[in-house]
Amino acid sequence: MHIEFCGADRTVTGSCHLLEINGLRVFLDMGMYQGPRQEAERINRWLAPNAATADALILSHGHLDHCGKLPVLVRGGFKSAIHCTPATAEVARIVLGDSAAIQVEDVQYLQRQGTPQAAPEPLYTPKDIPGVLGLMRRIPYGQKTDLGKGVSFTFFDAGHILGSAYVLVEWESKRLLFTGDVGRYDTPILRDPQAIPGAVDYLITESTYGNTQHAPMSEVGPQFLDAVRFCVQRRSRLLVPSFAVGRTQTVLWYIQRFMQDGQIPPIPIFVDSPMGVEISKIHSQFRENYDEQTLAAIGTHDLFGTSRVTFASTTEQSKQINDQGGPCVIIASSPTCEFGRILHHIKQSVDRPDDLIVFVGYIPPNTLGRRLQNGEKRARIFDRWYDVRCQVRTIHGLSAHADGDELMRFLQPALNPRATAWVVHGEVDQAEPFSRRLLGAGVAAASLPEMQSIAEL
Ligand SMILES: [Zn+2]
Structure with missing residues (x-):
């Protein structure tokens, strides 16, 4: 062998x-x-x-x-x-x-x-x-x-x-x-x-x-809630560079819970990824893969059936989100921020002190995502340099x-x-x-x- x-x-x-x-x-x-x-x-x-x-x-x-x-x-x-x-x-x-x-x-x-x-x-x-x-x-x-x-x-x-x-x-x-x-x-x-x-x-x-050692799962919800409230209070944009499969669903799940429990007012959520709609369908096809608590919480409903989610499939829809003011949540790939639609949103938000980027998982080194995560004050996006004035946080427990x-x-x-x-x-x-x-x-x-x-x- x-x-x-x-x-x-x-x-x-x-x-x-x-x-x-x-x-x-x-x-x-x-x-x-x-x-x-x-x-x-x-x-x-x-x-x-x-x-x-x-x-x-x-x-x-x-x-x-x-x-x-x-x-x-x-x-x-x-x-x-x-x-x-x-x-x-x-x-x-x-x-x-x-x-x-x-x-x-x-x-x-x-x-x-x-x-x-x-x-x-x-x-x-x-x-x-x-x-x-x-x-x-x-x-x-x-x-x-x-x-x-x-x-x-x-x-x-x-x-x-x-x-x-x-x-x-x-x-x-x-x-x-x-x-x-x-x-x-x-x-x-x-x-x-x-x-x-x-x-x-x-x-x-x-x-x-x-x-x-990650924070216990019990602390993840409050940390994320604090990030969403930051943007609600400032009427600013929350960007989540995320793997489209896995973290995106977890993030959606938390925001949906916050709204249902009245912890935040209803705010627009954008999943800026051509795969967004299909991912929801796929999760619905495999209910047998959910854990018992999730099945008990949703009953006969669809997993993301009650949230105010806009799924952007086309480039045009993605461009419209670029102009979206806050408060809102924009989830887009890729977590590295080296390519993908998140780059266009970061370009819009990077010099706005009230906008917030939240990283929710592992970011490879020597990438824009890791540099932002490390708190670097200048960022190169599409061959242009920008001052980083936006807020940046990481919630490792969401990994x-x-x-x-x-x-x-x-x-x-x-x-x-x-x-x-x-x-x-x-x-x-x-x-x-x-x-x-x-x-x-x-x-x-x-x-x-x-x-x-x-x-x-
Ligand atoms: Zn994996």
């Missing part, structure tokens, strides 16, 4: 690992790297040698940094099955379509601005998406699936976004666990991460917040990722003295302390693999 590490090594985005077991070659995820443009261009156009002839791909969930390079792989000649949960197939369909559209829009905008060299051509376009969807095989949670050559795998609910799974790969008497992304416990809408069914020999684990303690709580049943662990999907300051924590918990070995390194076992 060997593992080739093809992404999210000593960094968070671009999840991709290639297993070879009994001659069977299986990818775990094929995610897009999200970072500075030039580096992202290089990494996202790269594929592992012989990627096209791999025997299968197992997709943990539909976030772009886990599925976003699938069109590149399929363009490169990959024709095998892409296994994912039924909800992930739907989420990935929307995410990939949106990603393709955003890349085309972004290139067009840069060309209009006279800087075509910044983005020579899109990584892929909407025409590349049907080829990916045609390879998808929908596998429910808990169903053991044979991949051939004595290798099988099973999905379990990871509680991270709709459809998210962790993966247990089994062959002969061996078991490998790939965590994908692990959610928090007691979050709105989704179930908690499912308990791992016993000890494993090999572990590939995420570590996004491996050395962090879709477990923190260090929650990861340990989740992994505990899998840990044992025979287990070898690779700590991925985390920056070194998170991943390294977390690998030491795993060693302290008694695993045989734990390390941070390098990109394109191979572990022989």
Whole structure:
């Protein structure tokens, strides 16, 4: 057995690992790297040698940094099955379509601005998406699936976004666990991460917040309420740069609750993303994925049926939101603020002292989002410099990722003295302390693999 590490090594985005077991070659995820443009261009156009002839791909969930390079792989000649949960197939369909559209829009905008060299051509376009969807095989949670050559795998609910799974790969008497992304416990809408069914020999684990302690979930609502009230009182704009799938729904859920409970007056909410309408539909299709509290709270209603949400699909609608005064909430991708519609809204708000940007999850380093989050006072947006006068806050508890303690709580049943662990999907300051924590918990070995390194076992 060997593992080739093809992404999210000593960094968070671009999840991709290639297993070879009994001659069977299986990818775990094929995610897009999200970072500075030039580096992202290089990494996202790269594929592992012989990627096209791999025997299968197992997709943990539909976030772009886990599925976003699938069109590149399929363009490169990959024709095998892409296994994912039924909800992930739907989420990935929307995410990939949106990603393709955003890349085309972004290139067009840069060309209009006279800087075509910044983005020579899109990584892929909407025409590349049907080829990916045609390879998808929908596998429910808990169903053991044979991949051939004595290798099988099973999905379990990871509680991270709709459809998210962790993966247990089994062959002969061996078991490998790939965590994908692990959610928090007691979050709105989704179930908690499912308990791992016993000890494993090999572990590939995420570590996004491996050395962090989030605020308890009980503090997240009040923090977010305070941010919304800030903008209500000042009649200003609240911008939420967000992953369109997952955080957007959580943010909508909280604002809807605040309004229903009379904690804030009704204010307009804009989801400025072509996938907004479809996401709502998808959540409605998979009610069986909600947790008990959510089902009890909504009864027979739709998840976002009662909020004053405007979903902006077209570029024209997006431009109208640009001129929208406060108070209002605008949720738009991408969380990196490197591309996507959020950039246009930040451009409008960046020098207004009463407007507020709230970050609600992980932001990769060396991106506009991270620089704003770090409190930098000058920001370059579309090749122009601006003074940052707006307010900036981060609510880490709104993250879709477990923190260090929650990861340990989740992994505990899998840990044992025979287990070898690779700590991925985390920056070194998170991943390294977390690998030491795993060693302290008694695993045989734990390390941070390098990109394109191979572990022989
Ligand atoms: Zn994710």
